[in-house]
Amino acid sequence: MNIALQAALLGIGATLIMDIWAILQKRLFNIAGLDYRLVGRWLLHMTHAQFVHHTILNSKKMRGEMVLGWSAHYLIGMIFCYFMLAFSGSDWLTQPTFIPALLTGIISVCAPFFIMQPGFGFGVAASHTPAPAVARRRSLIAHTSFGIGIYITALLLKPLFM
Structure with a gap:
């Protein structure tokens, strides 16, 4: 099986686990996760040469933003798994270990901190939000769950990769 297919399977599983964690946080602790429509809106506005928003929340809604946002979310998960x-x-897939998966999840938080949040108008590492420390902690927890998801998915799919 080629590395792109392996990364796709791993990324889909890990991102799904990340999303399950977000649902649990919402239901158990009333902590809302990212609305992936905003990712789609941001990407669609890029086709009109608008890369940074005062705040994406006030930017014009775009047709197809939800589908694009969710698709991008899973594609980005696959890309991080590809690089890992x-x-x-x-060969890591035949004997998965926790640390590379966890480090990939933690490193992946750089994408929202330094690309997405500034583009959304939220500042570097959510510095322009009402509670930056809370936003940073939530991003780190979400991306840590992605790393844990990489490891769990690798364990579940290990027979496929052997």
Whole structure:
């Protein structure tokens, strides 16, 4: 099985686990996760050369933003898994270890901190939000759950990769 397919399966599983964690946080603690429509809106506005918003919340809604946002969310998960496998080697899938998966999740928080949140108008690492420390902690927890999801998915799919 080639590395792109391995990364796709791993990324889908890990992102799904991340989303399950977000649902649990919402139901158990009333902590809302990211609305992926906003990701789609941001990406669609890029086609009109608008890369940074005063705040994405006040930007014009775009047709197809929900589908694009959710698709991008899963594609980005696959891309991070691809880079983890490229760095660790696809042999990692036959004997998955926790640390590379966890580190990938933690490192992946750089994307929202330094790309997405500034583009949304929320500042670097949510510095322009009402409670930056809370937003940062929630992002780190979400991306840590992604890393844990990579490991769990690898364990579940291990027979497929052997």
